[in-house]
Amino acid sequence: MQIAVLGAGSMGHGIAQVSAMAGHDVILRDIEEEFVEDGIEGIRTNLQGGVDRDKVTEDEMQTALDRISGTTDLEAAVADADLVIEAVPEDMDLKKDVFTDIEAATGEETIIASNTSSMSVTEMGSVLKHPERVVGLHFFNPPHLMDLVEIIIAEQTDERTESVAVDYVRDLEKEDVVVRDTAGFASSRLGIALGLEAIRMVEQGVASPADIDESMSIGYGHPMGPLELTDHVGLDVRLHIAEHLREELGERFKPPQSLRRKVRAGNLGKKTGEGYYVWADGERVGMSGDWDDE
Ligand SMILES: NC(=O)c1ccc[n+]([C@@H]2O[C@H](COP(=O)([O-])OP(=O)(O)OC[C@H]3O[C@@H](n4cnc5c(N)ncnc54)[C@H](O)[C@@H]3O)[C@@H](O)[C@H]2O)c1
Numbered sequence: 001m002q003i004a005v006l007g008a009g010s011m012g013h014g015i016a017q018v019s020a021m022a023g024h025d026v027i028l029r030d031i032e033e034e035f036v037e038d039g040i041e042g043i044r045t046n047l048q049g050g051v052d053r054d055k056v057t058e059d060e061m062q063t064a065l066d067r068i069s070g071t072t073d074l075e076a077a078v079a080d081a082d083l084v085i086e087a088v089p090e091d092m093d094l095k096k097d098v099f100t101d102i103e104a105a106t107g108e109e110t111i112i113a114s115n116t117s118s119m120s121v122t123e124m125g126s127v128l129k130h131p132e133r134v135v136g137l138h139f140f141n142p143p144h145l146m147d148l149v150e151i152i153i154a155e156q157t158d159e160r161t162e163s164v165a166v167d168y169v170r171d172l173e174k175e176d177v178v179v180r181d182t183a184g185f186a187s188s189r190l191g192i193a194l195g196l197e198a199i200r201m202v203e204q205g206v207a208s209p210a211d212i213d214e215s216m217s218i219g220y221g222h223p224m225g226p227l228e229l230t231d232h233v234g235l236d237v238r239l240h241i242a243e244h245l246r247e248e249l250g251e252r253f254k255p256p257q258s259l260r261r262k263v264r265a266g267n268l269g270k271k272t273g274e275g276y277y278v279w280a281d282g283e284r285v286g287m288s289g290d291w292d293d294e
Pocket residue numbers: 006007008009010011012029030031032035086087088089090091098115116117118138139140141233
């Protein structure tokens with residue numbers, strides 16, 4: 001397929017990469033040349049990492065890179081696309097604008113997908129003249145390592161669109177779960193619930209962040225505890241999703257005070273060096289607050 005990925009940030013460049021690795025031709029679009037170049041550089045780095053670990057051959061890397069081109073021109077990106085996947089920031093008005101612009105530049109058959117992690121795909125689709133081709137493709141971060149893609153079925157999604165989405169995800173050799181378009185879908189709703197409760201437990205002094213995380217990672221076999229995951233995803237991102245889920249699903253998703261305070265202070269997790277842990281050079285080096293060192 002010809003695929004356009006809009007937004008070359010954390011998710012967009014990864015989605016472009018896995019699509020190219022599955023044999024699709026991909027155009028990656030962002031609003032500034034610099035962001036496009038950073039995205040393509042990110043793909044090169046990921047693939048080189050794969051080569052270094054003997055997961056990807058030099059040939060596969062080169063073939064995938066040859067299938068990806070970058071642009072800042074929306075029309076050039078989407079004009080011939082069979083599937084457009086938007087991975088622009090989590091803002092409903094922005095996503096609606098992007099959907100409207102895509103529809104103006106593509107044929108009626110082009111599937112238009114959103115990588116939103118929690119917002120209503122049905123609402124995004126409401127701006128389209130042909131909304132039956134809208135669907136959610138919720139990849140996980142980083143897309144080249146995470147095996148799950150949630151397929152979000154909006155009110156308007158028709159059978160052809162669902163089947164193209166399912167075939168595309170299986171082509172990537174990823175696991176698909178098909179979810180009805182409800183706030184937080186399946187994964188974000190459960191993930192945020194666990195994360196918020198873990199934060200409340202830290203606030204109540206139940207245990208240290210590291211001990212709470214270990215109770216999940218060792219006790220329940222989660223690859224990473226909910227607080228470390230919050231630091232990885234970004235406290236600002238999690239706060240934003242929690243606020244949305246609170247609006248849609250009620251007070252049980254009310255963000256805890258420490259989450260708000262940390263975001264206000266600019267402590268957003270790994271990316272800023274502090275969240276519920278302290279980070280240096282991408283490594284966890286301690287816990288935030290008065291907890292004894294790990
Ligand atoms: N980061 C995660 O862990 C994660 C996981 C799953 C889903 N998501 C979702 O993926 C989407 C993107 O998140 P991200 O973390 O990659 O964000 P990001 O901020 O890293 O990247 C967004 C990119 O979109 C670009 N952009 C802005 N407006 C644009 C436009 N009109 N056209 C093209 N590009 C535009 C920005 O310049 C930026 O490079 C969001 O909806 C988010 O909720 C994120």
